[in-house]
Amino acid sequence: MLWLPPGSRRVSHRAERIRCRQEDATASGTSSLVAFRSPVKHPVIAIAHAFSRRNAGDGLLLDLTLERIRRAGISLARCRLIALDPESFQEEAGRLESVRHSPGEPWGRLSRRLIPAGGNVLGAVASLPHPPRLAFSATPRALTDVGAIVGIGGGYLKADRWRASMGLALNHLPSLLLAARLDVPSVYLPQTVGPLRGPVGNLTRRLVSRVDHVFVRDPESATEVQTGHVSLAPDLAVLHLADSWPTPPPMLSRSRQARPVIAPRPLPRPAPYEQRLHTLAQLLDDPLYAVQSRGLEGRSDEAFISRLDARSSGALSTLLQHHTGGVVVSVRLHGALQALLAGRPAIHLSYDRKGTAAFRALGLDRFVHDAWTFAPGTVQEQVRHLQAHPAEQHRTISQRIPDLQRLSREVQRRIDEVLAPVL
Known part of the structure; x- marks a missing residue:
């Protein structure tokens, strides 16, 4: 069974809305739709909160999300992707129903793309404490005709400092507002939630409570959500590793000679982190440097590697594919998980509790x-x-595979259950 917080119940907010509608109908003597059934024979499934294919980890999470939807019996031709950087998902445009722009700015800068998102947030705040209403943006036009909403896995529901709060409010609240407002099935795949502080955090917590089912990657996230329809499940990449086990075997023959690979990324409060990376590089004696994200300078791993007075050896995925380098030391979680999927030993320098939860699993x-x-x-x-x-790591993971495969089946069963009305 999937883990639930003590005293919680598996009751979806949509089910509660249906129950209230039934009671109102009984009191007035009118009929009521007891369970959701889309008026469209094959309604669109919206995949919300996608970021950018320029980030390899986000691209992996989208691929794994699409695979889960496909396993639920839904054709990818019915899936509509809502992304902050839709131009980076052109490869998906041919196999999905469409790729749409979500209001917001993917690269953390001021731009006119923030205006529609700001309108949505103001509309939501103005409507409190009533059910959230929408102002103007591309997201309502992209989502209001859908039959179900799937929130991609990740760590975007965070409001601890002002910058994170603004990023959440402008880039992700518009889609979350729709998932909370529309009377359609909704499920959010494994998330790291919180800390949720201040007005943005409080609004986010309220909206998440209206999603039918939310998977979280760690117990702290379940505490943040404070709702009865939450389950603890590992990151989708961890479950994929279990489902695809055994992965390619470790590189036994050339492991001693292969140069280690460092896959860094820019982080806030950089001084102690960068100093330690410099020292590690000196100790490892001429490591390779790999790239996971190719965004603008503030989010570019390549620019960050240059700042370390080092030279990029290319994308981590390319190094793994061509069996270049040895042990991978990755700051991005999905870089470490991709290394493990390729049969490569990995060490993770974590900046978020999602990394600790994934490696513990x-x-x-x-x-x-x-x-x-x-x-x-x-x-x-x-x-x-x-x-x-x-x-060594291969043997250790092997011992966890049966439990992880069981969890993966439970996650799929819940996804199937939520999306069943729109098959």
């Missing part, structure tokens, strides 16, 4: 470190150890 707790406080000497020792014993 795999039994690799000791190979995850805080990105700001990690000891370079300890990480170097682990790299050398994995170079000498590349099958």
Whole structure:
């Protein structure tokens, strides 16, 4: 069984709305639609909160989301992608119903793309404490004719500092407003939620409570959501690793000679983090540097690598595909998980609790470190150890596979259940 917070119940907000509508209809003597059934024979399934294919981790999460929808018996030709950077998903345009723009600015800068999103947020705030209403934006036009909403997995529901709160409000609240407002089935795939603080956090918590089912990646997220229709499940990439097990075997023959790979990313409060990366690079003696995200300069791994006075060796996916390099030390969680999927030993320098939760699920707790406080000497020792014993992580993960595969089936069962009315 999937984990639920103590005292919680599996009751969807949509089911509660239906129950209230039934009671109103009984009191007035009129009929009521007891359960949702789309008036369209094959309604569109909206996939909300996609970011950009320029970020390899976000691209992987979209691929795994589409696979889950396909396994639910729904053709991808019925899926509509709502993305902050739709231009990066041109490959999907030919196989999905459409790719639409979500109001917001994907690269953290001021632009006119923020105006429609701001209108939505103002409309929601103005309507409190009543059910959220919508102002003007591309999102209502992209979502109001759909039969179900699937929220892509990730860590975008966060409002702790002002910058994160603004990013959540302008880039993600418009889609969350629709999922909360529309009387259609909705499910959000494994999330890291919170901290949710201040007005934006409070509004987000209220809107999430109206989604039919929410999967979260750690117990702290379940506490933040504070709703009865939440389940604990690992990141989709962890479940995919379990479903595709055994992965390619470790590179036993050339592990000692292969240069380790560092896949860094820019982070806030950079001074202690960058200093430790410099020290780690010196200890590892000429590592390769790999790129996971090619956004604008503030979010570009390539620009960050240049700032470290190093040179990029290319995309991490390309290095893995061509069997270049050895042990991977990745700051992005999905970089570490992609390495494991390729049969490569991996160490994760985590900047968020999602990383700790994912590596704990795999039994690799000791190979995850805080990105700001990690000891370079300890990480170097682990790299050398994995170079000498590349099958160790493979054996450890193997012991967790049965439980992870069971969880994966439970997640799919719940997705099937939520999307059943629109088959």
